[in-house]
Amino acid sequence: MIIVDENIEEEIINVLRHLKIDFVLIREDFSGIDDSEIVEMAIELNGIILTKDKDFGELFFSHGLIGSAVIFIRNKPAELKEIIVILRNLFSIDLESFRNKFTVITTKKIRERNL
Numbered sequence: 396m397i398i399v400d401e402n403i404e405e406e407i408i409n410v411l412r413h414l415k416i417d418f419v420l421i422r423e424d425f426s427g428i429d430d431s432e433i434v435e436m437a438i439e440l441n442g443i444i445l446t447k448d449k450d451f452g453e454l455f456f457s458h459g460l461i462g463s464a465v466i467f468i469r470n471k472p473a474e475l476k477e478i479i480v481i482l483r484n485l486f487s488i489d490l491e492s493f494r495n496k497f498t499v500i501t502t503k504k505i506r507e508r509n510l
Contacts, residue, residue, distance in 0.1 A: 418445075
């Protein structure tokens, strides 16, 4: 399950829909909750947080939280189409490969760090 933070574009959400990936939209179902509540939800649901908010890195690494994952997207608005292609390819393969990792995705590279 992917937990989609409020800052994720509709175009990326459409990729999840197209690939038939289970997800929760924070902006529709839990609008206004804070980041720590999203982390708790991810741990409870064994979910993967999809975000553009770098505060999740601090939450996970400084508090030693495990049992979930974060996919942090960094892109300029003009790079959105490239990011969508990257995400479509990654999500088509295996979501489990993201488990217990903090993954940063840019148009240039993908970096992973174990949680």
